[in-house]
Amino acid sequence: MNESEIKVLILVSRLKSVKIKDLARSLELSYSRVFQILKKLDNWGLVKLRRGLVEAAPFFADIIVQVDNKYGLIYVLKGSTPIILSKIFEPKTSRQIALEVGLSEKYVRRLLNELTLKGIVIRENNEYCLIDDPLIRVLVLQFSKFIEGIEPEAHVVYRDAYYVIKEVPKGYEARGTKTAFSIYSKYGITIETPRDYYIYPPKDLSDEEVIVHSLTVAKTKYENTLVALLYAKLYYMLDHEKLYIHAKWFNQIDKLSKMDNYLSGTEYPIFLSWEEFRKLAEMYNVDITPFEKRHFREEVFSEIGNALERKLEVYVFGGAVMVLRGYKISTKDVDVALMRKEDMNTLENTLRKLGYELKSSGRFKVYEKGKGSRIDLYLKKIGELELTERMLNRAKKKQYGNLTVNLSNDTDLLLAKLVSGRPRDIEDAKIIIRRGEIDWNAFINELLEQERILSKHFCITAYMALKEIARSEKMHIPYLRKLKTIATSHAVLYAYKELGLRNPRDIAKLLEVSEETIRRILKKQEKRSKQQD
Numbered sequence: 001m002n003e004s005e006i007k008v009l010i011l012v013s014r015l016k017s018v019k020i021k022d023l024a025r026s027l028e029l030s031y032s033r034v035f036q037i038l039k040k041l042d043n044w045g046l047v048k049l050r051r052g053l054v055e056a057a058p059f060f061a062d063i064i065v066q067v068d069n070k071y072g073l074i075y076v077l078k079g080s081t082p083i084i085l086s087k088i089f090e091p092k093t094s095r096q097i098a099l100e101v102g103l104s105e106k107y108v109r110r111l112l113n114e115l116t117l118k119g120i121v122i123r124e125n126n127e128y129c130l131i132d133d134p135l136i137r138v139l140v141l142q143f144s145k146f147i148e149g150i151e152p153e154a155h156v157v158y159r160d161a162y163y164v165i166k167e168v169p170k171g172y173e174a175r176g177t178k179t180a181f182s183i184y185s186k187y188g189i190t191i192e193t194p195r196d197y198y199i200y201p202p203k204d205l206s207d208e209e210v211i212v213h214s215l216t217v218a219k220t221k222y223e224n225t226l227v228a229l230l231y232a233k234l235y236y237m238l239d240h241e242k243l244y245i246h247a248k249w250f251n252q253i254d255k256l257s258k259m260d261n262y263l264s265g266t267e268y269p270i271f272l273s274w275e276e277f278r279k280l281a282e283m284y285n286v287d288i289t290p291f292e293k294r295h296f297r298e299e300v301f302s303e304i305g306n307a308l309e310r311k312l313e314v315y316v317f318g319g320a321v322m323v324l325r326g327y328k329i330s331t332k333d334v335d336v337a338l339m340r341k342e343d344m345n346t347l348e349n350t351l352r353k354l355g356y357e358l359k360s361s362g363r364f365k366v367y368e369k370g371k372g373s374r375i376d377l378y379l380k381k382i383g384e385l386e387l388t389e390r391m392l393n394r395a396k397k398k399q400y401g402n403l404t405v406n407l408s409n410d411t412d413l414l415l416a417k418l419v420s421g422r423p424r425d426i427e428d429a430k431i432i433i434r435r436g437e438i439d440w441n442a443f444i445n446e447l448l449e450q451e452r453i454l455s456k457h458f459c460i461t462a463y464m465a466l467k468e469i470a471r472s473e474k475m476h477i478p479y480l481r482k483l484k485t486i487a488t489s490h491a492v493l494y495a496y497k498e499l500g501l502r503n504p505r506d507i508a509k510l511l512e513v514s515e516e517t518i519r520r521i522l523k524k525q526e527k528r529s530k531q532q533d
Contacts, residue, residue: 001077001147004029008037009077010068012047012054013061019053043175044146060142067139075118076136077143084108085120086144089137091127102160102503149175149200157197157217158250162506165213167195176200180214181223187230189284207234208243215252215259225272225280228259233286235263236362240421241384241461245499248464249510257423263291264332264424289359290366296320296331296373305401307350314338314347315395317382317408317416319428324407327431333366333374337387344379351375382408383416386453390446410436411443418465419450419458426465430473440478448486457494463487467512488513492521 001009007027012018024034038054041047046064048055067073076082080103087100094112098105112128115121120136122129130137149164150156151174158165168174176198183205184191197217199205205213211234214227231238247256258268267274281288296319315338319331338344348358348365356367356375365377380387395406408416414432417425432438451458463483470477495501495510504518 001079001143003074003078004033005037005040006074006077008034009041009046009064010073012038012041013056013064013068015056016061017053017055021052023054046146063135063139066135070133071118071120071136075115075120076139081111081115082140082143082147084111085115085130085140088112088121088128088130089141091124091129093127097128099505102162102506104503104505149198151175154198160249160506162501164200165197165216166200167197167217170194170196172196174198174200175202177202177205179205179210180217181226183210184226184230187233189226189230189233189286191226206239206242208238208246211238211243212246212250212252212256215247215255216250221270221272224255224259224270225277228262228271228277229280229284229286231259232263232281232288232291235290236360236364241419241456241458242421244421244461244464245510249499257426260423261427263288265291265293287359289368290332290374292332294330294332294371294374296323296334298324300334300373300375301398301400301403301405303354304347304350305399305403307354308346308402309350310346311402311404312343312346313404313406314343315382315387315392315406315408317413321407321413322428322431325436327435328428333376335376335378335383337378337380337382339380339387339392341379344377347377382412384419384454384456384458385416385450388446388449388453390442390449394442411439412446414438415443415446415450415462418462419447421461426469429465430469433469433475433477434473438478444479444483444486447483451490457487457490459483459487460491460494463491484513488517489521492518493525496522496525 004027008023011023011026020034020038021031024031027034038047038049042049046057046060048057064073067076076085080101083101084097084103087097094109095105097112098108101108112121112123116123116128120131122131130140145151150166151168151172153172154166154168154174156164156166164176165179166174166176170193174196178196179199180197181191181193182196182198197213199213211227211231214230218224218227243256244253247253255270258270262268262271265274271277272280278288314336316334316336318333318335319328320334322328323331336347338347348367351367354369356369359366359368364381367375367377378387382391391408391412392406394409394412396409398405398407410432414429414436417429417432447459447462450456466477466480466483469475470480492507495507501507501510504515504522507518508515
């Protein structure tokens with residue numbers, strides 16, 4: 001709360017009932033400003049607005065007046081003070097408190113020392129504790145909930161310095177934006193749950209955020225499987241890089257990875273059986289055939305090459321290349337990229353002649369033939385990346401009748417896997433690094449060139465994935481330090497500008513780099529911006 005809001009609250013609490021125009025005159029504030037403050041206090045249940053009149057909430061009014069007389073309400077409620085005080089019902093160090101509230105330790109320590117002088121906080125052995133006064137403790141507890149958007153009926157599922165995810169009884173109106181299972185109906189998955197879920201403060205939600213919030217609140221096998229169902233429905237429309245970043249922020253990487261593997265057929269105790277999943281998919285009309293087991297056969301290329309009426313050149317990447325090189329035994333789909341639209345049309349006509357059916361078209365086209373191989377067609381793209389002449393030059397050619405297949409080399413194969421952001425591709429990346437031949441210098445150069453062409457921060461996803469691979473597999477990754485330097489600079493600015501993270505500690509939580517490094521990067525960017533202005 002700011003000073004004006006606190007002054008309004010104190011005066012209304014003392015007078016019990018007052019005309020708004022008289023209140024504005026007494027405080028020397030405009031009528032419109034006072035009315036806006038009263039609307040906020042009314043939403044919090046601290047006052048009751050009538051026509052031209054405002055009344056104090058009886059129970060809180062007495063506590064507010066007593067605390068103001070004894071300590072000065074301004075010192076208890078201003079700014080982030082109630083949030084900080086709510087963390088010290090038991091003794092804690094300034095560092096512990098700072099980590100909990102997402103503020104700098106220096107600021108927290110200075111504020112608590114000031115409150116110690118006011119008799120609001122007790123300090124012993126470098127630990128701080130809120131004074132054992134029932135009045136101030138009730139007030140602090142209630143106001144911290146108001147500020148964090150937590151109603152008395154709400155249960156907090158997740159909280160950090162930026163957001164609260166809470167659940168309330170079904171039908172109860174709460175502050176914030178509905179999320180998770182509460183908005184599945186907009187995706188055509190109408191479900192009945194005894195609770196509604198909200199994120200506070202309110203915000204516009206992406207599909208990626210809804211999925212991560214759902215993973216965060218899901219408790220049962222059924223709920224986890226519902227998340228997997230939505231994930232399957234949106235799979236080819238999601239920004240998997242963004243999904244990974246949100247999952248990391250909400251500590252859901254492990255669950256996301258299991259869900260991704262679950263769609264591939266791996267069963268986990270946190271999900272329903274695949275047979276039950278299939279029934280759910282039928283009930284909600286979600287097509288899960290892209291995730292059902294298929295086996296790629298090299299003969300597919302021969303069939304296409306023999307059916308083609310003219311010579312055609314394609315670029316093949318992904319799981320099919322891994323199978324041909326003996327890195328894995330099967331793959332669900334064959335990823336094929338073409339450089340020209342007319343070549344795409346020729347290949348599509350040939351596939352239809354061979355009995356393939358178009359199943360979907362968006363960023364790429366999906367063709368299927370019974371239980372055989374699924375073929376994904378891309379135009380000038382290999383997954384998230386641009387298909388470049390350098391990639392074509394590095395590829396290994398193989399001839400199948402009229403079909404010339406350029407097989408992605410290991411370096412580009414790895415890059416495409418790493419930037420996808422999909423957990424299953426990270427598992428493939430581990431195999432490629434162990435068994436393939438990677439030109440790490442070409443890897444870095446291609447990564448930077450792709451960023452320049454597409455204006456995307458691929459290095460962030462690539463670095464996060466490689467760092468995790470190095471840690472989990474206990475392997476040395478060449479050029480990882482260089483990639484870290486590049487990625488850290490990009491990632492700090494991405495987190496600051498796109499994700500809205502303002503505290504270096506919060507960015508450090510996401511990127512696992514020092515706060516000092518983050519401050520240095522932000523300072524350089526600020527200096528650069530001033531020079532451009």
